[in-house]
Amino acid sequence: MRYLLIIIFTLFGVVQVYSQTIDLAGTWSTANVWVGNTLPTLNSSIDIDTKNNGGGDKFQGGEVSTVDGDYTIGNMTWEDQTLTVSNPYTLNLGSQTLFDANPTSVKKNFIANNNSTINVPAGATMIIYGDLDVKNGLTLNIQGTFIVKGDFVADNNAAIVVAGGGSIGIDGDLTLGGGTTSISGPPGSITVGGTCTAGNGACGSAALPIELLSFIGTELKGKVSLKWSTGSEVNNDYFTIERSSDGLNYQSIATIGGAGNSSEALEYQYVDKDPLFGRSYYRLKQTDFDGASEVFAPIAVDFTSLSTGDITFTNPVMAGEEVTVYLNTDESENLKLSIFNMVGEKIIDQNFSGVSYSFQLSADVKPGIYFLKVSSSSTEKTGRLVVN
Numbered sequence: 001m002r003y004l005l006i007i008i009f010t011l012f013g014v015v016q017v018y019s020q021t022i023d024l025a026g027t028w029s030t031a032n033v034w035v036g037n038t039l040p041t042l043n044s045s046i047d048i049d050t051k052n053n054g055g056g057d058k059f060q061g062g063e064v065s066t067v068d069g070d071y072t073i074g075n076m077t078w079e080d081q082t083l084t085v086s087n088p089y090t091l092n093l094g095s096q097t098l099f100d101a102n103p104t105s106v107k108k109n110f111i112a113n114n115n116s117t118i119n120v121p122a123g124a125t126m127i128i129y130g131d132l133d134v135k136n137g138l139t140l141n142i143q144g145t146f147i148v149k150g151d152f153v154a155d156n157n158a159a160i161v162v163a164g165g166g167s168i169g170i171d172g173d174l175t176l177g178g179g180t181t182s183i184s185g186p187p188g189s190i191t192v193g194g195t196c197t198a199g200n201g202a203c204g205s206a207a208l209p210i211e212l213l214s215f216i217g218t219e220l221k222g223k224v225s226l227k228w229s230t231g232s233e234v235n236n237d238y239f240t241i242e243r244s245s246d247g248l249n250y251q252s253i254a255t256i257g258g259a260g261n262s263s264e265a266l267e268y269q270y271v272d273k274d275p276l277f278g279r280s281y282y283r284l285k286q287t288d289f290d291g292a293s294e295v296f297a298p299i300a301v302d303f304t305s306l307s308t309g310d311i312t313f314t315n316p317v318m319a320g321e322e323v324t325v326y327l328n329t330d331e332s333e334n335l336k337l338s339i340f341n342m343v344g345e346k347i348i349d350q351n352f353s354g355v356s357y358s359f360q361l362s363a364d365v366k367p368g369i370y371f372l373k374v375s376s377s378s379t380e381k382t383g384r385l386v387v388n
Contacts, residue, residue: 027068044094047074067091079113087123094129099149107150112138120144122164134158142166157181162189191294210236210286217282217301224272224301226282233262240285241270247281275303311374316386320363327355338373
């Protein structure tokens with residue numbers, strides 16, 4: 001199959017297009033495989049297309065194109081052939097600068113069609129600063145380092161094999177279709193920054209450290225309850241719960257032990273007893289027994305309750321909204337709830353029993369500061385209620 005390289009640049013406002021083709025399978029650094037016996041200067045502006053678009057010679061089955069140097073290219077479309085990155089070289093599609101600048105339009109992608117094969121032996125590296133899109137039938141043999149900065153999507157019949165100390169890192173989501181799709185490799189050899197979805201259960205492969213099914217956070221009785229579940233775990237030592245007030249700077253607030261190795265769904269929970277007021281961000285960091293770690297996407301939790309010793313209640317509130325009061329004591333019978341304004345006038349006086357009580361604040365209540373009191377025959381608890 002011919003390899004067509006298209007270079008587009010602008011000179012004094014005039015767009016000119018040049019092309020460079022490969023007639024033979026072989027090493028990229030060999031001049032005579034290129035038309036005109038001229039080696040192109042490969043960079044992130046040059047796209048490589050190996051599809052046979054109605055003309056040119058096709059490679060014979062089993063022929064290999066070998067990357068035998070450090071190269072940076074643009075987009076690549078590969079069809080029905082084998083690509084091998086030689087040790088100790090690196091093949092880059094795009095760059096981190098292009099990916100960070102505007103991932104939706106500048107990032108470089110790899111498209112694999114019709115039974116393609118990618119070999120990355122030990123000591124070699126391939127980095128895609130964009131997405132890997134497999135239309136049908138990709139065999140990925142990784143003994144070196146293979147990184148996808150975007151998403152990895154395989155529609156059908158993908159075989160992902162990691163061996164010999166190799167690793168695959170996917171910063172985005174891993175989505176695998178059905179058919180004969182499979183994943184194999186040593187425990188923890190594949191990491192996924194986003195979510196893993198597979199039509200035939202391939203996400204349960206031991207090569208993936210953990211499969212995170214869910215992570216949710218809710219306000220509960222003056223605290224924040226965090227729950228998460230895993231579909232499988234491999235070499236999982238522990239989880240670290242991190243919290244942030246701005247979604248940028250995180251601090252560790254707890255460590256929860258992992259299950260080590262598990263192929264069953266497991267559930268975890270942690271209660272933040274001293275949450276930040278307002279909106280906070282929580283995220284999970286998973287660490288293997290060998291020290292390798294993975295950080296998952298954060299969630300946002302709004303905490304609007306105010307805790308005053310043994311009493312917690314919704315605060316601040318708007319006139320007409322519901323107020324919920326929680327008691328952090330064992331006393332829960334024959335209680336009275338009262339609310340006073342700043343001049344001592346009682347605007348609410350209700351009886352209740354139980355460790356929590358909800359009531360509707362009148363729409364006529366004016367904005368300001370009020371005092372909420374819960375009392376029994378022997379105790380009295382008060383707090384300041386703000387009505388906006």
